[in-house]
Structure formats: C-alpha cells, structure tokens
Amino acid sequence: MSNIESILTETRIFEPTEKVKNSVAITEAVLAEMHKKASEDHVGFWSDLAKEKLEWSKPFTVGLDDSKAPHYEWFTDGEINVSYNCIDRHLETKSDKAAIIFEGDLGDVQTYTYKELHDQVCRFANTLTAQGVEKGDRVIIYMPMIPQAVIAMQACARIGAIHSVVFGGFSAEALRDRIENANAKLVITTNGSRRGGKTIPLKGAVDAALEKGCDHVKKVIVYRRTDDEVEMKEGRDIDWMDAEAGMSNYHEPVPVNAEHPLFLLYTSGSTGTPKGVQHSTGGYLLNAHLTNEWMFDLNDNDVFWCTADVGWITGHTYVAYGPLSVGATMLMFEGVPTYPDAGRFWQVCQDHGVTVFYTAPTAIRALMKFGADLPEKYDLSKLRLLGTVGEPINPEAWMWYHEVIGRGECPIIDTWWQTETGAHMIAPFPITPLKPGSCTKPLPGIEAAILDEEGNELGLGEGGLLVIKKPWPSMIRNVWGDEERYKSTYFPLQDVPYYVVGDSAYQDKDGYFWILGRVDDVLNVSGHRLGTMEIESALVSHEKVAEAAIVGRPHDIKGEAVSAFVVLNVDIPNGDERTALVAELREHVAKEIGPIAKPDDIRFGTNLPKTRSGKIMRRLLRTIAKGEEITQDTSTLEDPSILEQFQQQK
Numbered sequence: 001m002s003n004i005e006s007i008l009t010e011t012r013i014f015e016p017t018e019k020v021k022n023s024v025a026i027t028e029a030v031l032a033e034m035h036k037k038a039s040e041d042h043v044g045f046w047s048d049l050a051k052e053k054l055e056w057s058k059p060f061t062v063g064l065d066d067s068k069a070p071h072y073e074w075f076t077d078g079e080i081n082v083s084y085n086c087i088d089r090h091l092e093t094k095s096d097k098a099a100i101i102f103e104g105d106l107g108d109v110q111t112y113t114y115k116e117l118h119d120q121v122c123r124f125a126n127t128l129t130a131q132g133v134e135k136g137d138r139v140i141i142y143m144p145m146i147p148q149a150v151i152a153m154q155a156c157a158r159i160g161a162i163h164s165v166v167f168g169g170f171s172a173e174a175l176r177d178r179i180e181n182a183n184a185k186l187v188i189t190t191n192g193s194r195r196g197g198k199t200i201p202l203k204g205a206v207d208a209a210l211e212k213g214c215d216h217v218k219k220v221i222v223y224r225r226t227d228d229e230v231e232m233k234e235g236r237d238i239d240w241m242d243a244e245a246g247m248s249n250y251h252e253p254v255p256v257n258a259e260h261p262l263f264l265l266y267t268s269g270s271t272g273t274p275k276g277v278q279h280s281t282g283g284y285l286l287n288a289h290l291t292n293e294w295m296f297d298l299n300d301n302d303v304f305w306c307t308a309d310v311g312w313i314t315g316h317t318y319v320a321y322g323p324l325s326v327g328a329t330m331l332m333f334e335g336v337p338t339y340p341d342a343g344r345f346w347q348v349c350q351d352h353g354v355t356v357f358y359t360a361p362t363a364i365r366a367l368m369k370f371g372a373d374l375p376e377k378y379d380l381s382k383l384r385l386l387g388t389v390g391e392p393i394n395p396e397a398w399m400w401y402h403e404v405i406g407r408g409e410c411p412i413i414d415t416w417w418q419t420e421t422g423a424h425m426i427a428p429f430p431i432t433p434l435k436p437g438s439c440t441k442p443l444p445g446i447e448a449a450i451l452d453e454e455g456n457e458l459g460l461g462e463g464g465l466l467v468i469k470k471p472w473p474s475m476i477r478n479v480w481g482d483e484e485r486y487k488s489t490y491f492p493l494q495d496v497p498y499y500v501v502g503d504s505a506y507q508d509k510d511g512y513f514w515i516l517g518r519v520d521d522v523l524n525v526s527g528h529r530l531g532t533m534e535i536e537s538a539l540v541s542h543e544k545v546a547e548a549a550i551v552g553r554p555h556d557i558k559g560e561a562v563s564a565f566v567v568l569n570v571d572i573p574n575g576d577e578r579t580a581l582v583a584e585l586r587e588h589v590a591k592e593i594g595p596i597a598k599p600d601d602i603r604f605g606t607n608l609p610k611t612r613s614g615k616i617m618r619r620l621l622r623t624i625a626k627g628e629e630i631t632q633d634t635s636t637l638e639d640p641s642i643l644e645q646f647q648q649q650k
C-alpha cells in the first residue's frame, strides 16, 4: 500500500492557537465529557442531544429502534417539522438577523432576514399545497444556486413533501432517471442560470426529460432567474411568481414522524443506476444541527459560507438545513470561482465578512495555481475557521490553505463523511491538534473501525476497510424502492451489523484516520462521486461503441481524471475522423450524464484486456492510463497484444 507509506512521512502537527482555544464553544473538557458519555450510553447520548437541540411537536420516548436492523430508526414515536426548527423557532430573537446573504454571478446581492425567509417559505409552502402537493409526495428541484432553491427545499419540508434535488449540471437523461425513480409529482426549476458571466438554459432539460413517460409529473413551477425567454407548456408549467400571487405569508408547519423521509438524494454506486439515498427527518436534522455547531462553531457573529451546490449532500446539510437550524447567517453564491477572475472567492469572503469558509480540495488546488497574489489583494482577516470536504486533501494544498488563506491561524477542518452518512463523521473540532491530510478522529457517538478482508478488526498502522460499528441518527434509511440494494451495499458483512463505507483507510499510531480512497468502482472527480459503470453504460449507448471500460488516473487539480478504453463496432478511425469521434463520445457522455462525467482521455482498441474467464483487467488499464510501464503479471491475459494497442495512444 504505497499510499500508507506516503502518509507516514507526514509528521507535522498543528496545535490550536490560544485564541482558538479560548474562543470556541467546545473546549477540550467538554469534548472529553461528550466522548465519555457517548461510549457509556450510545443511545442516551444521542437522545439527550435530540431533546436539547431540537424542538419537537411531539416528544419521543424511543431513542433507537433496531428491531428492523439493518434498518435503524431513531426517535421513532416523536413528531417534528424541519422548517419550523430552521426558521420559526428563531423568529422571537432573530427575526431581523440575516439568514441568507446571496451574491449572484454578476455581483448582485440580496439578503433575506429570518423573517423574510419565513414569509417566503410560507408563501411557497402554500403554493405547493395549492398545486396539489401533499405530505409524502416527491418533488424534484432542478435549480441553480439561488435562494429560491433553499426556499423550495424548506417549503417541501414544511408540508412534509419529500424533495429530491437534482444537480443543475446533470443532463436531461440523468434528470429523467431520477424523476422516474422517485415517481415525482412536481418539478421546480428555473428558466436558466447565470454562471461565469453567461446565462445557461435549464428548463429545456426538464422539457426533454418529461417528453416521454413521466405522466406522474403534473406540474412544473418555473422561477425566472434570467431575462431569457422560456417555453411554457400549457396546463403543466406555471410561473413561480404567478403561482405565488395572493398566497399567504403564513403556513402552519406540518408535524411529521421523526422517520418520515425528509429527502432523497441520488448518488453513484458501483453498479449502473444511481441510488436514491433516503434520509429521515429527526435523525438527519439532529446531526446537521450538531455538526454545524461542533465543527464550525457557528454563533451569532458568524457569516458561514459553504461553497457546495444544493445538488449535493453538502449543500443540504451545510447550506439548506444545518446553518439555519443553528440560527446562523449563511452565504450563498451563484457564480464560479474564476469569474471575473480567480480572486472571486476571496472577494466574496472580504465583501461579506465571511468568518467560516468550507470548500473542496479540488477548488483549493485550482485556486492555488494562480499563486498567493490574488488572495493577498483581499482582506481575509475575518476568517477564523476553514473547512474541506470531498476527498483527501494533499498536504501541499492543506499548507497553502492554512498559510495563505488562513494566515497560519485558522484550523483546517477536514471533514470525512458521505451522502449516506448525512453529516460529518470523522472530523476535527476547532481545538483538535491537526495533521495535514488526516480527517483526525470520529465524532462523539460515531464508532469507526478498520477491518481486513475477512472482517477482523485491524490495529493501528494497518490499512483496510472503513466501517461504522453502531447506527447514528443521520444515517441513510434505505435506497429508495430497493431494500436489497440497501442491505447488500451497506451491510454486506456476514457476522457483524457494521455499516460498510466503501472507503479504505488507515489509523496512525495516535489513532488519527487517513482516508486512502474508494474500494469500489467509484471515481472521485473534483469531489464528485461518479460510478465507472454509469459512464461505461453511457458510452455503450452510443451507436459506434461495442464495449467500454472506465478507470481513474491521478489528476493534479481534479483529484481523479476519467480515462476511457473503448472498443468500437466500426473500424478505428484515424486523423481528423478520430479527433471528431473522441469529441462526439465526450459530448455523448455529457448528454447522458452531465459534463462532469466527460472522459478526459479516450483510447481505442480492438478488444479490452481480459482474463481467459472474460474479466476486464482494470489494474492494467490503470497503469496504461497513468502512462506507466506495465510491470504486473500479464500471463493470464487472453490477448496481450491488446495492451500495446492502447499503450501506443497518448
């Protein structure tokens, strides 16, 4: 395991400064007490926090119900409303406090106080009800990063409708799969979005997705974000403003059972079709609330900016729900980090006095390339905590973030978690001593371990499968409509009911966790999880493609790049024709899934390297993709000459 060796050379430790130690809410003593309590009484620990931190419409008496394991249920007889907890409960003390500060692509700024957010969410909740949406109905939200996306999510939560946000960068095809799988009743979208000084149409993808089938979608609500014309289908499509006209700014939040699904979020797995990760209401909100307090120490003086899109889990837990549940001020940004120039993130931090900033290593690496001059032009002195998520952060990027952006003073909160975990799992508190590249230790109430292939628990210093040994409140409840897939993906071990993460990891001599990467056929491209199978099926759906294999190769900025190996059912073209086909295939993948999944390089061969039993030898393809010499044993290959064909390309 060469990753372990490279990690072992990282020995720096960064202790929190006195200023941090003296200013944050969770001190060492408080943390030690929490760990002690959680290890003595796991369910009691979470239940007490659920009572203390959330407002219940009907208090619960059951902490954990494990009678249907591996389906675990928390606070099962309690009733609660998420929107009430995120908004209404702050109105008495914070009605004029900014809930959302929005900066648009072109620099336009709009602020919503808690009172204004309340009125908007209520109006839209009344609108959804008027359009026939009821508790339990699925609503698809396909929108850019604008406050209306959060308003739509909160309004669904308010009426007990189950939302599924689909990332605006996904194609019509990918959108249709999700609409169908969720059997959605209504879609909320915009005419377009603004990014990098341009307007990009969005509604067309909804029209294309709904073209065939999808009869269950009765209405499409369209918010106008740009001045561009939009085609509206008579009887189906309604303008957001028209639909909202005359709606009351009060809506009584609908209490739902703690286990009622708050949302579905589709994510990639190792097989073809995306999984609808089903989250609960009470348990999800608890961990969303707690981790915003614990990791980001959010208080009344903070302006918190998480750069993630609402289309990902990070945009749910650290944009749409968590920061509001703790009553913080949160910033939303519509644009891209490089427009009008690569100083945009730092300009936004300066102009709005951002104090806690949360982004992905891929963004840090991309901005690092532009040097320290750009961030140094801006006043970043208000920043006090910096977070990262999505993939392991390499020590160079960690140091740059810490020194250039954080003045050497801001702790780097490297948060390990997943769509399925709902919230941070292994991450430092601001007072935790840090090691660049490690997400440090599990949170109180989270019991992580590392297993070998036989399921035996490994000691410090040994790499293996990361598992979570006990259920936690915000864990995935099910794969929507696919119980079997839930069990086989997350609880595949014979003898132990551990949640299997799908990452390999290693614990160093101090018990710190180092994530090594995925163990399944999943790539991590710019912090986005992409299934190799999904991209392969997209390629194979092209008329000229007979077979395809996708592997990842290391990439300086994106983390991993997508390398495709393709067998055509026509002759392999040369020259311009070949260039044209490569472009066509890349566009085809963009159309099927979205631009994020486009292969970075495509190689053609007359076959794929397979064993005599027909298994594709992916490790050989990985070596070729990296441009390295093949040193592995190739004696089991059916036709070794295939390798040369691929090696000659690039």
Ligand code: WT7
Pocket (backbone or CB within 6 Å): 267, 313, 314, 388, 389, 390, 391, 392, 393, 414, 415, 416, 417, 418, 419, 420, 439, 501, 502, 503, 515, 517, 518, 524, 527, 528, 529
């Ligand atoms: C996978 C989950 C969690 C929101 C963003 C991605 C990788 C995530 C880290 C980190 C090392 C990380 C893992 C994980 N990952 N955060 N801090 N250090 N790896 O959510 O799409 O569900 O992907 O991202 O491989 O399993 P996701």
